[in-house]
Amino acid sequence: MPQPVVLITGAAGGLGSAVAARFAAGNWRVAATDLNADGLHQLANSLPLAASVALDLRSAANCQELLSRVLARTGRIDALVNAAGVWREGPVESFSEEDFDLLMNVNVKAAFFACAAAIPHLRDSRGTIINIASDAGHQGNRNAAAYCASKAALTLLSKTLALDLAPDGIRVNAVSPGDIATPMLDFQAERYGEGDPQGYKRDLLKLYPQGPSARFIRPEEIAELVWFLCQPYAEAITGANLAMDFGLSAGK
Known part of the structure; x- marks a missing residue:
């Protein structure tokens, strides 16, 4: 059987790089893409990459170009992991159109157009799509209406694609983490912590049911779940939105 190929968007980020490392350790070929060319270069220095493509995926044309360039290097794709994501927060009445x-x-x-570009090739491999959503995609987070809306859209995109693509043998799932200990969380705390980023993080942890022992999820923990979902033994799992948030979304 040919060595399988995973394509990871946002691969230079804290979560994307952890996913890349897990698949490389599992003897998959890793194709990585990110807008951050320097970050991709650093990733390539730490992992063997089958393809590395610095692109802005906020256009359908660039997503098609991504698949063309990856397939030219790998000849196939067995899994797409949409790990690219950004955070912005603030009340709706003052939220900028730019954000x-x-x-x-x-x-x-x-994510939508990366899926669109990958699907014809995933039909050939009967592959898998994993979209990194969020606990904020299925419950409200105060002061984060726009982010919640974006992740809710990604979650329902995943479920709909799972239904549409099941006859082709393609599985699609969403993974919904809570807060992950990555540079994105550091950015979030610095930008919105009003001069007290550690206090911002402490306030996030107060929402967790573990009390004083609460901690943020490590990116390698999410990567392990993504890895599991892409394996043949997870064949029955499609159309799911799997929470990994220490029970944050279980209720109050």
Whole structure:
């Protein structure tokens, strides 16, 4: 059997790079894409990459170009992991159109058209799509209406694609983490922590049911779940939205 290929968007980020490392350790060929060319270069220095493509995926044409360039190097694709994502927060009445468009274009549009470009090739391999959503995609998060809307859209995109593509043998799932200990969370705390990023993080942890022992999820923990979902033994799992959030979304 040919060595399988995973294509990871947002691969230079904290979560994307952890996913790349897990698949490389599992003897998959890893194709990586990110807008951050320097970050991709650093990833290529730490992992063997079958393809590395620096592209802005906020257009359908660029998503098609991505698949063309990856397939030219790999000849196949067995899994697509949409790990690219951004966070912005703030009340709706003062939320900027620029930030709204950024959220929708990165969190939804890029994933939508990456799926569209990958699907014809995933039919050949009877492959898998994993979209990294969020606990904020199926419950409200105060002061984050636009982000919640973007992740809810990604979750329902995943479920709909699972139904549409099941006859082709393609499985599609969403993974919904809580807060992950990555540079994105650091950015979030610095930008919105009003001068107290550690206090911002402590306030997030207060929402977790573990009390004083609460901690943020590690990116390698999410990567392990993504890996599991792409294996043949997970064949029965499609159309799911799997929470990995220490029970944050279980209820109050």
